[in-house]
Amino acid sequence: MNHLSEEELVLFYYGESREAGGIEQHLDACQECRASFRALQLVLNTVDSAPVPERDALYGEAVWQRIEGRLGARRRKRSFAWWIWSPAMAALVLAAFLAGRLSHRVEKPVATASNQNTQQVRERILLVAVGDHLERSQMVLAELSNAPDQKGKLDISGERQMAEELLDDNRLYRQTARTTGDTAVASVLDDLERVLIEIAHSPSEISGDQLAELRQQIENHGLLFQVRVLGSRVRDEESQPVSEKRKEREKA
Amino acid sequence: MDAGGAIERAQSGDSDAFRLLVEQHSRVIFRLAFRMTGNEQDAEDVVQETFLRAYKRISDYEARASFSTWLYRIASNYALDLIRSRRRHEEKRERGSGEDRDILQTIPEASPGPERMAYGGQVKDRVNAALDELTAQERTAFVLRHFEGLSIEEIGRTLGTGANATKHSIFRAVQKLRRSLQPVVGTAR
Secondary structure: OOOOOOOHHHHHHHHHHHHHHHHHHHHHHHHHHHHHHHHHHHHHHOOOOOOOOOOOOOHHHHHHHHHHHHHHHHHHHHHHOHHHHHHHHHHHHHHHHHHHHHHHHHHHOOOOOHHHHHHHHHHHHHHHHHHHHHHHHHHHHHHHHHHOOOOEEEOOOOHHHHHHHHHHHHHHHHHHHHHHHHOOHHHHHHHHHHHHEEEEEEEOEEEEHHHHHHHHHHHHHHHHHHHHHHHHHHHHHHHHOOOHHHHHHHEE | OHHHHHHHHHHOOOEEEEEEEEHHHHHHHHHHHHHOOHHHHHHHHHHHHHHHHHHHEEEEEEOOHHOOEEEEHHHHHHHHHHHHHHHHHHHHHHHHOOOOOOOHHHHOOOOOOOOOOOOOOOHHHHHHHHHHHHHHHHHHHHHHHHOOOOHHHHHHHHHOOOOOHHHHHHHHHHHEEEHHHHHHHHHOO
16 A cells, blocks of 8 residues: 655645545555654644734734834825826926026016015925925835845835836926026936936846846935935925025025 | 725725724734744834835735735735845854854754653744744745645745745645654654
């Protein structure tokens, strides 16, 4: 009589044997295989004794509290969806913003108080949108820079999709900055765009070598640092009170 | 709000609905993550990362699979990467300190004896140690089959390894566990 193999017994134990009836009959008839199966059962039942720390009913809420802040950028994106989905509007306001900045450098403003207020509201909206764009870009770059090294494939479909979404906005902001002569902003957005294109055109799953290449590009341009600096400058301006900004303008 | 409704609303960007899903599934994912990683800190990391990834990709979820199976897939793959990365780090450290051990050789051949191994706490420790000796792939496949009750075919799809490779991972896992635990179980009962 041929005895049952360990593999047959394992499949039988987990209810995945295609010949369960035959195996049962064999076990009834064969003492050696029955002993072997009993030993397997003992080991696998013992594995069940490995304790798992308890988590109470409020655990899910605690997990939510921990991750909620990290979902922030994406949620804020929805709040300003009207802005992000309207490139023409963004271009107009951005042009007005950058042109305004340039004109303030060369001449005193001649606008009325009412025009100034409208301009400031536009700038505030723009700063929030650009700040959001930079923050989301920073997230993509940071995720790739900090991804664990591994031999197998790394799934970057999320980062790729986000890079695709960011590209149109970035192109628009860069072109407008270039047109209005804000070369410092245009230069950062230029570097950012090249890397976003690389990420957006990468496969959903990349090898360790491909990840290293992407990281190298991010590091070559000091891009993460540049985006952080620009982002914090934008956030500073965003949080500056309107009255202070007006004074600065008047001084210029 | 029922589970299906919460998923649909989360897919359309409702973060309150997603919060509900986090609250419903966190404990199950923690249990799975702990069994895969073997420590609480890593398990917490897996839980958080699973939901962050799920949030990002929720529009990809299709109702053909159950939502919990979809979460299992994300959690298992992340846990697998985490275990591999930890092992690589440990191997590097061991190489650095001049040790070079074959993982199979670390499994004790014989029981330390019933007088030293009272059945109970120490057996549990031994079970944890035996699970730690499995490779990342073996442990993940074994946990999904043994504790979570997924079929071999489902595990193959979840891990993207196919049914045959999954079956062999489980066989190897059981073989190593028997080798490590059978002497203990045999003497304790």
